[in-house]
Amino acid sequence: MRNKIRNFLNNGDLGRFRFWLQLSLFILFVYGGYAAINMGDSLPTFSCTYVDGKPGTCFLVPLQHRMVTTPEKLFSYAGMAILTGLFYFTLWFLVFNKAWCGYACPLGAIQDWITALRKKLGMQYVTYSWEQFKVLKKIKYILLLLLIFIPMGIGSGIFSYDMGVPFCMICPARTILPIFSGDFSQLTIDFSSKTKMIMTSLGMLITGIFLVGAFVKKRFFCFFCPMSALHYLLSKPALLKLKKDGSKCTKCGDCYSVCDMQIKEIADDVESRNILQDDCIMCFKCVAACPEEGALEVDFMGQPVFEATVQGYIKRMEKANKNG
Amino acid sequence: MINMPIYRAVLSVLFGVLLASNLPASQTYWLSDIAPTREQAEKMRSSHGGMVIRGQQGHSKKLWLRKGDSIADSTYVEQSDLPLVLVSPEASQAELAFSNEGYADITFKMQHEGYYNLFMIDKRVEDGVLQETVLKNESLSHSCRAGHDHVKELVPPLYFEGVSFDIIRERLPRESFHLRLGSGDIITYKVMLNGKPVSGAAVTMSTQKGWAKTLKTDSDGRASFEMIRDYYPPWHEFNKRNMETFLIIAEYESDESGVYQGESYDRVHYKATSAGNYYPSARDYKSYTYGLLIGLFGLTVSIFFIYFHRKRAAKLYREKRFA
Numbered sequence: 001m002r003n004k005i006r007n008f009l010n011n012g013d014l015g016r017f018r019f020w021l022q023l024s025l026f027i028l029f030v031y032g033g034y035a036a037i038n039m040g041d042s043l044p045t046f047s048c049t050y051v052d053g054k055p056g057t058c059f060l061v062p063l064q065h066r067m068v069t070t071p072e073k074l075f076s077y078a079g080m081a082i083l084t085g086l087f088y089f090t091l092w093f094l095v096f097n098k099a100w101c102g103y104a105c106p107l108g109a110i111q112d113w114i115t116a117l118r119k120k121l122g123m124q125y126v127t128y129s130w131e132q133f134k135v136l137k138k139i140k141y142i143l144l145l146l147l148i149f150i151p152m153g154i155g156s157g158i159f160s161y162d163m164g165v166p167f168c169m170i171c172p173a174r175t176i177l178p179i180f181s182g183d184f185s186q187l188t189i190d191f192s193s194k195t196k197m198i199m200t201s202l203g204m205l206i207t208g209i210f211l212v213g214a215f216v217k218k219r220f221f222c223f224f225c226p227m228s229a230l231h232y233l234l235s236k237p238a239l240l241k242l243k244k245d246g247s248k249c250t251k252c253g254d255c256y257s258v259c260d261m262q263i264k265e266i267a268d269d270v271e272s273r274n275i276l277q278d279d280c281i282m283c284f285k286c287v288a289a290c291p292e293e294g295a296l297e298v299d300f301m302g303q304p305v306f307e308a309t310v311q312g313y314i315k316r317m318e319k320a321n322k323n324g
Numbered sequence: 325m326i327n328m329p330i331y332r333a334v335l336s337v338l339f340g341v342l343l344a345s346n347l348p349a350s351q352t353y354w355l356s357d358i359a360p361t362r363e364q365a366e367k368m369r370s371s372h373g374g375m376v377i378r379g380q381q382g383h384s385k386k387l388w389l390r391k392g393d394s395i396a397d398s399t400y401v402e403q404s405d406l407p408l409v410l411v412s413p414e415a416s417q418a419e420l421a422f423s424n425e426g427y428a429d430i431t432f433k434m435q436h437e438g439y440y441n442l443f444m445i446d447k448r449v450e451d452g453v454l455q456e457t458v459l460k461n462e463s464l465s466h467s468c469r470a471g472h473d474h475v476k477e478l479v480p481p482l483y484f485e486g487v488s489f490d491i492i493r494e495r496l497p498r499e500s501f502h503l504r505l506g507s508g509d510i511i512t513y514k515v516m517l518n519g520k521p522v523s524g525a526a527v528t529m530s531t532q533k534g535w536a537k538t539l540k541t542d543s544d545g546r547a548s549f550e551m552i553r554d555y556y557p558p559w560h561e562f563n564k565r566n567m568e569t570f571l572i573i574a575e576y577e578s579d580e581s582g583v584y585q586g587e588s589y590d591r592v593h594y595k596a597t598s599a600g601n602y603y604p605s606a607r608d609y610k611s612y613t614y615g616l617l618i619g620l621f622g623l624t625v626s627i628f629f630i631y632f633h634r635k636r637a638a639k640l641y642r643e644k645r646f647a
C-alpha cells in the first residue's frame with residue numbers, strides 16, 4: 001500500500017499538479033477574504049494588503065508598520081508586537097518552508113503564467129551569467145535591511161511618514177494584484193509630497209520592468225524578493241525539506257537546466273544533504289527532472305513525499321515528448 | 325493671577341447666569357474635537373477618524389462643547405452641567421460629565437476598536453414647545469496594530485435606542501477604518517425619530533470656511549451632500565492630511581402634545597447636531613495618467629535594454645566563431 005502511494009506520487013505529473021494548486025491558491029489569496037477566510041496578518045507570502053479580498057496579510061506590512069517606533073519602545077511593547085508577529089510568521093513558514101514561493105505566492109504564480117505565455121510565443125528566455133548572479137542575489141538582503149531600517153528612521157524622525165511601508169511602495173504585488181479585483185487605484189502617482197511622488201513613481205517604474213523582466217527571465221522578481229530573504233533566515237529547521245544524495249548524482253545537470261532560479265548547487269553540490277539554497281522557491285521541478293533513482297527527494301518530517309525515480313522520469317519524459 | 329472657577333462663580337452670581345447649564349433652543353450647540361488653544365492643540369495627534377490624545381493602551385478622545393451655528397463663529401462653552409452618555413463599540417453605556425476646568429470638555433479613553441458614540445440629551449419645555457436637543461459625536465478608535473480583518477464588522481454605525489432623535493452617518497461602500505472623507509464624496513445622513521426614519525427633516529451641512537447647504541430628508545430619512553472642495557494651496561504647500569471640520573444640524577417639528585416635568589406642550593422641536601472631518605480628495609493629487617506613463621516608460625526601456633543586450637551577445641558569439 002505504502003509503496004503504491006509512493007509510486008503514484010513519484011510517477012505524478014508535477015507540472016500539472018503545481019499549475020492547479022497555484023491557481024487555487026491564487027484564488028484563495030486574492031478572493032478568499034470575500035468568503036470570510038481570515039488567516040491573520042503574518043503570512044509568509046504576498047497575500048497583499050492592498051487587495052480588497054485578501055484572506056490575510058503579507059507579513060512585510062506589519063513588520064514595516066511596527067518598525068516605525070522609537071528605539072526605547074522597540075525594546076518594550078513595540079518589540080513584543082513584532083516578536084508576536086514573527087512567531088506566527090515562523091509557525092506558518094516552518095510547515096511549508098519555501099514551498100510558499102513555489103506553490104502559494106500569487107506574484108510567483110503571475111510570473112509563472114507570464115513565462116508560460118512566453119513559451120507559447122516561442123521566445124527565447126534570458127539567464128544571468130555567474131558573475132551577474134552573485135551580485136544580483138545580494139539585492140534581496142539589502143531590500144530586507146532597508147525595509148526594516150527605513151521605518152526605524154521614520155520613528156526616529158530621520159525620514160518623513162510619507163516614507164512609510166517603503167517596500168510596499170515599490171512592490172509589484174501592490175500595483176498588479178488589486179487589478180484582479182477591479183481596483184486600479186494603485187496605478188497612480190501620488191503628487192501630495194515629493195517623497196510620495198518619488199516612491200509611487202518608483203513603484204510604477206518597477207511594475208513596468210517587472211512585466212518585461214518576468215517575460216524574459218523566469219521568476220525575475222523572486223530573485224530580488226525580501227520575503228525570500230526573510231524565508232531563508234528561517235528555513236533550516238522547517239519541516240519540508242529538499243534533500244540530495246550526492247553519491248547517486250551523476251552531475252548530468254538536468255536539474256539545473258529546469259531550475260527557474262538558476263541554482264547551480266542543485267547539480268554541482270554532491271556533499272550537502274540539505275540542498276536548499278537561499279534563492280530556491282521549492283518548486284521541485286529539479287526532483288521531477290532528475291533521472292537518478294533517489295538522488296533528489298522532498299521530505300516532510302523525515303518522510304519522503306516525492307523522490308526522483310527512473311520510472312517517474314521516463315513517464316514524465318514520454319509525456320513531455322508527446323506534448324511536443 | 326485670577327482664579328478662574330471662583331471668578332466665574334462670582335460672575336454667575338452677579339449676573340444670575342449659569343453658563344450653558346441648559347441649552348436655549350435658539351442657540352446651536354455641538355461637540356468638537358478641535359482644541360480651543362494652541363497649547364491644548366499641541367497635545368492632540370491626528371489618528372484614524374480625527375484628533376486624539378495618544379496612549380499606549382488605546383487613545384483618548386477629548387471633546388469640547390461649542391456654541392454657534394457656523395464653525396468659524398462658534399465659541400467654546402466654559403461650563404455645562406448636562407450629563408453625557410458614552411456608548412462603546414461593545415454597546416456598554418457610561419454616564420459622563422464635563423470637566424468644567426476652564427472649558428466644558430470631556431475626555432474618555434477608547435480602549436476597544438470601533439466607534440464610540442457620545443450623546444448629550446437635553447429636554448425642556450419653552451413657551452409651550454418641548455425642545456429636545458441631541459448633541460452627538462462619533463469617534464473612531466483604531467490601531468493598525470490590532471489588525472484589520474476582524475474589525476470589518478465594526479464599520480457599520482450604531483442605532484442607539486437611548487435617543488429619540490438621532491442623525492446617523494451612513495457608511496460609504498468603500499468605507500473602512502482607514503477612510504478619510506474627502507471632497508467629492510457623497511456624505512449621507514439618516515435622520516431617525518423613535519427608531520424610524522423621518523422624512524422632511526431639515527438637515528444643514530456647513531464647513532469650516534463657511535459654506536452651508538440645507539436639504540430636506542427624503543422618504544427614507546436620508547439627506548446626501550456632495551462634499552465641496554475648498555482647499556486650493558500652491559502645490560508645494562499642499563497637505564493631503566489637511567483636516568477641516570463640517571457641522572451637521574438636523575431639525576424637525578412635530579405637533580405631539582403632552583406634559584413634561586409638569587409643563588404642558590403642544591409641539592415638539594427636535595434638534596440634533598454632529599460634526600465630522602474631511603480631507604482633500606485623492607483625485608486632487610493622484611494621477612493615473614502619470615502612473616501609466618511611468619509604467620510604460622519602465623516597460624519600453626526594459627524592452628530596448630533586452631533587445632540591444634541580445635543583439636550584442638549574438639554579435640560577440642559570431643565574432644568568436646569566425647575569428
Ligand code: SF4
Nearest residue numbers: 048058168171173174
Ligand atoms: S505591497 Fe508587497 S510587500 Fe506590501 S503587502 Fe503587498 S505584497 Fe506585501
Ligand code: SF4
Nearest residue numbers: 101105108222225228
Ligand atoms: S520570492 Fe517570489 S514567490 Fe516568494 S514571496 Fe517573493 S515574489 Fe513571492
Ligand code: SF4
Nearest residue numbers: 259280281283284286
Ligand atoms: S533548486 Fe529545485 S526546487 Fe529549488 S528552485 Fe530550483 S528547481 Fe525549484
